[in-house]
Amino acid sequence: MSDVTMNVWRGDGDGGDFAEYTLPSQEGEVVLDVIHRIQATQAGDLACRWNCKAGKCGSCSAEVNGKPRLMCMTRMDQLPEGPVTVAPMKAFPIIRDLVTDVSFNFEMAKQVPAFAPPPRPEGGYRMQQIDIERGQEFRKCIECFMCQDVCHVIRDHEENKAHYAGPRFFIRYAELEMHPLDTNDRRELVRQKAGLGMCNITKCCTEVCPEHIKITDNAIIPMKERVVDASYDPVAWLGRKILRRQKASPGEAAAHGA
Amino acid sequence: MAEYESHDYDVIIIGAGGAGLRAAIEAKARGLRTALICKSLLGKAHTVMAEGGVAAAMGNVYPEDSWQIHFRDTMRGGKMLNNWRMAQLHAQEAPDRVQELEAWGALFDRTPDGRILQRDFGGHRFARLAHVGDRTGLEMIRTLQQRVVSMDVDVFMECKILGLVADAEGVVSGAVGYWRPTGEMVVFSAKAVVLATGGAGKSWKYTSNSWECTGDGHAMALWAGADLIDMECVQFHPTGMVWPLSVRGLLVTEGVRGDGGVLRNSEGTRFMFNYVAEMFRAETADSEEEADRWYEDHSAGRRTPELLPRDEVARAINTEVKAGRGSPHGGVFLDIATRRSPEYIRRRLPSMYHQFMELAGVDITAEPMEVGPTCHYIMGGVRVEADTGAATVPGLFVAGEVAGGMHGANRLGGNSLSDLLVFGRRAGMGASDYAAGRSGAPKPDEGEIQHSITEALAPFERTDGENPYELHQELQEMMQTLVGIIRTGDELERALGELDVLRDRAAKVTVGGGRAYNPGWNLATDLPAMLTLSRCVTLGARDRKESRGGHTREDFPTADPEFGKVNLVQRQPSGGGVNGDIKIAPEPIPEMPPELAELFEESH
Numbered sequence A: 001m002s003d004v005t006m007n008v009w010r011g012d013g014d015g016g017d018f019a020e021y022t023l024p025s026q027e028g029e030v031v032l033d034v035i036h037r038i039q040a041t042q043a044g045d046l047a048c049r050w051n052c053k054a055g056k057c058g059s060c061s062a063e064v065n066g067k068p069r070l071m072c073m074t075r076m077d078q079l080p081e082g083p084v085t086v087a088p089m090k091a092f093p094i095i096r097d098l099v100t101d102v103s104f105n106f107e108m109a110k111q112v113p114a115f116a117p118p119p120r121p122e123g124g125y126r127m128q129q130i131d132i133e134r135g136q137e138f139r140k141c142i143e144c145f146m147c148q149d150v151c152h153v154i155r156d157h158e159e160n161k162a163h164y165a166g167p168r169f170f171i172r173y174a175e176l177e178m179h180p181l182d183t184n185d186r187r188e189l190v191r192q193k194a195g196l197g198m199c200n201i202t203k204c205c206t207e208v209c210p211e212h213i214k215i216t217d218n219a220i221i222p223m224k225e226r227v228v229d230a231s232y233d234p235v236a237w238l239g240r241k242i243l244r245r246q247k248a249s250p251g252e253a254a255a256h257g258a
Numbered sequence B: 001m002a003e004y005e006s007h008d009y010d011v012i013i014i015g016a017g018g019a020g021l022r023a024a025i026e027a028k029a030r031g032l033r034t035a036l037i038c039k040s041l042l043g044k045a046h047t048v049m050a051e052g053g054v055a056a057a058m059g060n061v062y063p064e065d066s067w068q069i070h071f072r073d074t075m076r077g078g079k080m081l082n083n084w085r086m087a088q089l090h091a092q093e094a095p096d097r098v099q100e101l102e103a104w105g106a107l108f109d110r111t112p113d114g115r116i117l118q119r120d121f122g123g124h125r126f127a128r129l130a131h132v133g134d135r136t137g138l139e140m141i142r143t144l145q146q147r148v149v150s151m152d153v154d155v156f157m158e159c160k161i162l163g164l165v166a167d168a169e170g171v172v173s174g175a176v177g178y179w180r181p182t183g184e185m186v187v188f189s190a191k192a193v194v195l196a197t198g199g200a201g202k203s204w205k206y207t208s209n210s211w212e213c214t215g216d217g218h219a220m221a222l223w224a225g226a227d228l229i230d231m232e233c234v235q236f237h238p239t240g241m242v243w244p245l246s247v248r249g250l251l252v253t254e255g256v257r258g259d260g261g262v263l264r265n266s267e268g269t270r271f272m273f274n275y276v277a278e279m280f281r282a283e284t285a286d287s288e289e290e291a292d293r294w295y296e297d298h299s300a301g302r303r304t305p306e307l308l309p310r311d312e313v314a315r316a317i318n319t320e321v322k323a324g325r326g327s328p329h330g331g332v333f334l335d336i337a338t339r340r341s342p343e344y345i346r347r348r349l350p351s352m353y354h355q356f357m358e359l360a361g362v363d364i365t366a367e368p369m370e371v372g373p374t375c376h377y378i379m380g381g382v383r384v385e386a387d388t389g390a391a392t393v394p395g396l397f398v399a400g401e402v403a404g405g406m407h408g409a410n411r412l413g414g415n416s417l418s419d420l421l422v423f424g425r426r427a428g429m430g431a432s433d434y435a436a437g438r439s440g441a442p443k444p445d446e447g448e449i450q451h452s453i454t455e456a457l458a459p460f461e462r463t464d465g466e467n468p469y470e471l472h473q474e475l476q477e478m479m480q481t482l483v484g485i486i487r488t489g490d491e492l493e494r495a496l497g498e499l500d501v502l503r504d505r506a507a508k509v510t511v512g513g514g515r516a517y518n519p520g521w522n523l524a525t526d527l528p529a530m531l532t533l534s535r536c537v538t539l540g541a542r543d544r545k546e547s548r549g550g551h552t553r554e555d556f557p558t559a560d561p562e563f564g565k566v567n568l569v570q571r572q573p574s575g576g577g578v579n580g581d582i583k584i585a586p587e588p589i590p591e592m593p594p595e596l597a598e599l600f601e602e603s604h
């Protein structure tokens, strides 16, 4: 059986370098499997994060051959021949090896004003599938933070982090903004504190999202439009919040009644 | 004396899966100083992986559903070994807990009239699982996480707890652990501790569980003097991936069968029709036509045998493979491609579609999947008081997968997520009341703290010892072969011998590198819990000389009514951690009151 060569970044906040590991290749493996075998046989202290090994938890983000990827969903046999480079995400400070300090994201999460629905009516809330589909798309986010990693506003500009929430949180704001039951207006906040205006729609975030969330088209661009409305026309916003579709189309109803 | 960082709280919650998060919300809402501690980042706990849904008798799809029927399904699925009071509270309160999630921002799939949609799952008489496609756990954990963040609960992430610490009177008063990023030690003192550490699948080779599921909570509770019950009851989920090898064990949600997928052997036979146990015969279809009618309308036929409780299906698959009717990689075929349209499959089961496409190169809308049993869930756990989650040692409260009793000998799909909500909340209440009533500052014993720290750091002191990764692999191989889905007395005795040897070797583990984010060392500190957990499962399996639910003995192939009346209780009265002496004895299960017992008579 042939061998694989992995160049894995080793080091901490003070610096480091790539280390080369060679090991026999095995059928069907993903990058994370190979990292695990390196840990078990050659470098017990090689640091990486993972949990589910199924693309569901968003823990194992790293830059594989220079591109942000979930290590657990990247098949070795789909990478080009030759050594594979694995490095930590660049936008965040390094803790050790492939593990970065992603606390920036948890801080940004704290700034999001909570969901605020009206009191629950007798028998529960009613919402139509079609009205929540967009929100559900955003809620597929597994918080891998790879979109944050590629966004040039913070990737190359540490100083912007203080006033830029980043694509992961733009979809969170969009989700709440589009939620049929929410009553909070966060548009001023998104414009000012979250720095939506600094995004210049390069779409790099959408390209890396492992959940295929259309971050730019479905969240950022509509949010930019709504934020503009907010500055000029509060009535238009109210109208949009109130004019909800009351009924699913027959096709939708049939599809979801299964 | 080793140095450490200290924190003081009213209530600390160890574990930030569904149960821990829900407990934290409750304690915080009651105004207590609350801390939430977890081994991974917030939002990554195992709960995130749950797929199919959360069970609650809301009656949105079948109005004839009720808590009584949910209760009955749960008890029968658990082969009547369940704590009836837990099963009752669970069935009664689950609907409110699910609706509450909606008020916190969850977006469940909808019925045409705008209510929460519910899907079919094994062992549930009616479509009962609220869900979001096949990523219900993600929705649940994110909703709870966002709620916890908005309430400003203090969260300690990537902080591994090594052990609980009692005060001089033996009241649990805190916990000791370390920060994974730095390896620095940390001690929490608290008036009440909630354990919500989840499962234990990492002692087996093929498992759907994440690295965190090392049974830490089970072991820590036992070491602290609490009772564990029915540890032999481990659920092997019938459908895990079997190929490629590197993902063997990864879960294939029961939702595939709930949504119309069927199991076939290499001869193309829908073999589940040949495995319908007496207990389920009256309500199970006896022909493919009838089963298919049932999918369309539950009153037009009896339910399909593919959706029998998991233990039944897992054993059937095991038998088919052993009889030489398996698939090329040692499983059986799960086929939804010939039964549902590609759009339907992609919309209802998007993660499954991706999982197979990306990891196995299989398009499930065109080809069958290969599946086989995988270690999935532990029904056994810490013995608790149903209403409050109180363990048998004072100061300790327990919820979620680490607690025992709720699911008896076998858990129904969807009943875990609801369990987390119902009993997470109750343990949060129990701990809050206890903390509020406890006077004086908690004083965790300094000697115990120092002992835990010394033990944890010992692998750095040794040179030339055992490799923790190798030991872990050997433990997994051993448990898989000797304490797997089908067990025998001889093999269990052998397993106990092997466990002695592994324990001696674990005392010689050595690790390289520093303390900061060192997975080799982290694994070394997980080993004691895994060894204790494995021993408890093996002891229970040896002593339960019958087959019931998730526990199958080849040498005692049927259920024994006498064993049906007892929990096997394990405790470690004289301490000693992983080296301590475990006592195991049967104790009568709590007796069901007549008004609940009646529910079972009607059904026969």
Ligand SMILES: Cc1cc2nc3c(=O)[nH]c(=O)nc-3n(C[C@H](O)[C@H](O)[C@H](O)COP(=O)(O)OP(=O)(O)OC[C@H]3O[C@@H](n4cnc5c(N)ncnc54)[C@H](O)[C@@H]3O)c2cc1C
Residues within 6 Å of the ligand: B014, B015, B016, B017, B018, B019, B020, B037, B038, B039, B040, B045, B046, B047, B048, B049, B050, B051, B052, B053, B054, B055, B136, B137, B159, B160, B161, B162, B177, B196, B197, B198, B199, B208, B209, B210, B212, B216, B217, B251, B376, B377, B399, B400, B401, B402, B413, B414, B415, B416, B417, B418, B420
């Ligand atoms: C793939 C998969 C699919 C599933 N699908 C479903 C489903 O559809 N429906 C259903 O009802 N159930 C399902 N289950 C079962 C269900 O997901 C779990 O039983 C449940 O999530 C367990 O939740 P928990 O809160 O008890 O623990 P977990 O979610 O496992 O969380 C445990 C927490 O404890 C922490 N922890 C553990 N040890 C320590 C320590 N020593 N120090 C500090 N922190 C610690 C961890 O970091 C984590 O935060 C599924 C399980 C799997 C594996």
Ligand code: SF4
Residues within 6 Å of the ligand: A150, A151, A152, A153, A166, A167, A198, A199, A200, A201, A202, A203, A204, A205, A206, A216, A220
């Ligand atoms: S589209 Fe905006 S948010 Fe996305 S990567 Fe580009 S600048 Fe960043």
Ligand code: SF4
Residues within 6 Å of the ligand: A058, A140, A141, A142, A143, A144, A145, A146, A147, A148, A167, A168, A171, A205, A208, A209, A210, A211, A212, A213, A215
């Ligand atoms: S939006 Fe996509 S890329 Fe960004 S954190 Fe979520 S899952 Fe990851």
Ligand code: FES
Residues within 6 Å of the ligand: A049, A050, A051, A052, A053, A054, A055, A056, A057, A058, A059, A060, A061, A070, A071, A072, A073
């Ligand atoms: S380990 Fe969970 S996404 Fe990779």
